[in-house]
Amino acid sequence: MGQKINPIGFRLGINRTWDSRWFADNAEYGQLLHEDLKIRAYLMSELKQAGIAKVVIERPHKKCRVTIHSARPGLIIGKKGADIEKLRKKISTMTSSETHLNIVEVRKPEIDATLVGQSIAQQLERRVAFRRAMKRAVQSAMRLGAEGIKITCAGRLGGAEIARTEWYREGRVPLHTLRADIDYGTAEASTAFGICGIKVWIFKGEILEHDPMASERRGLEGDAQGPASRERNDRGGRRERENA
Numbered sequence: 001m002g003q004k005i006n007p008i009g010f011r012l013g014i015n016r017t018w019d020s021r022w023f024a025d026n027a028e029y030g031q032l033l034h035e036d037l038k039i040r041a042y043l044m045s046e047l048k049q050a051g052i053a054k055v056v057i058e059r060p061h062k063k064c065r066v067t068i069h070s071a072r073p074g075l076i077i078g079k080k081g082a083d084i085e086k087l088r089k090k091i092s093t094m095t096s097s098e099t100h101l102n103i104v105e106v107r108k109p110e111i112d113a114t115l116v117g118q119s120i121a122q123q124l125e126r127r128v129a130f131r132r133a134m135k136r137a138v139q140s141a142m143r144l145g146a147e148g149i150k151i152t153c154a155g156r157l158g159g160a161e162i163a164r165t166e167w168y169r170e171g172r173v174p175l176h177t178l179r180a181d182i183d184y185g186t187a188e189a190s191t192a193f194g195i196c197g198i199k200v201w202i203f204k205g206e207i208l209e210h211d212p213m214a215s216e217r218r219g220l221e222g223d224a225q226g227p228a229s230r231e232r233n234d235r236g237g238r239r240e241r242e243n244a
Contacts, residue, residue: 002176007184007201014178017212022059032059035095042094043068046087050075053112064095067102071109110140113185113200120151120198124189130157130196134168141202148172148203155189155196163194173203181207181215 008016020036040055051071058065070076077084084101092099109115116137123133134151141149148171156163174180181204189196207214 007175007182011178011182011215013212015181015207015211015214017216019054020057022057024059038094039066039091042090047076051106051109051115051118053106053109053114063098063100064091065100065102066091067104069104069106071106071112071115073103073105076103108144110137110144111146111183111202111204113183113202114187115185116141116149116151116202117185117187117198117200120153120200121187121189121196124153124191124196124198127191130166134166137200138168138170142170145204146171146202147205148174148201150201152199153196154198156191156193157196159193171203173201175201177206179206179208181205181218183215 002010012018020033022032024032036057039057043055044052047068047070049072053069053071056067056069058067068076075083076087084103088099088101091101106112106115109119120130120133120137124130130153134153137151138149148169150167150169150173152165152167154163154165157166173182175182183200183202183204185200187198187200189198204215204218207218211217
C-alpha cells in the first residue's frame with residue numbers, strides 16, 4: 001500500500017497537514033474548492049521561474065490568506081513590492097474577497113521534492129542528459145541532509161523509440177513507515193519527443209510525536225538555520241564520510 005499511494009496523502013493527520021485549511025458548508029464547498037484549484041494553477045503558470053514549492057490557502061471569516069513557499073521570493077515581490085501587489089489584486093478578483101499574500105522563502109530547495117522535480121524537468125527541456133540530471137539531484141540532496149532520496153523519470157528518455165522508466169535511489173526511503181517524514185513531488189518535462197514524467201521522494205528523518213504540523217514546523221526551523229550553521233553541518237558531514 002505504501003508503495004503505491006501518495007506519501008503525503010497517506011500521512012495526512014499524522015505528521016502532515018492539508019494545503020487548503022478551511023471549512024465550508026455544502027453550498028459553498030464546491031465553489032471554494034474550484035477557487036483553490038484556479039489560484040494554484042494560475043500561480044504555478046505565472047510564477048514558473050520563481051520555484052514554487054507549495055501554495056497554502058487559508059480562509060478566515062470572509063477573507064483569503066495565500067502563503068506561497070518559493071525558492072526565489074525576490075522574483076515574486078518585485079521592485080519595492082510592485083509585482084506582489086499586482087498578484088494580490090489578481091487573486092482578489094478570483095476569490096471575490098479580501099486577499100492577503102505571504103511569501104515564505106525555501107532556503108534548501110535541494111531537499112524539497114517539488115523543486116527537485118521542477119529542476120530536473122527544466123534540465124531535460126534544455127536537453128541535459130537525464131542520468132546526469134538525476135545523479136546531480138541525488139548528490140545535492142544527500143549532501144544537504146536528506147536521509148534518502150528516490151527519483152524516477154518515465155518517457156522517451158534520450159529520444160528513444162520506446163518509452164521506459166529509469167530510477168535512482170540513495171539512502172533509505174521507508175514508504176510504509178508512517179512516522180517517516182517523506183516529501184513527495186511530481187513534475188513534467190515537455191521535450192521534443194513528448195512528455196517525460198518525474199517523481200521524487202525525499203526522506204528527511206522520523207517524526208516521533210503525533211502532530212500534523214510537525215513536518216511543516218521542521219521545514220521552517222530548517223529554513224531558519226543560518227548559513228554559517230549550515231556550513232558547519234556540511235563540513236561535519238564531509239568529515240564523517242571521509243572517516244568512514
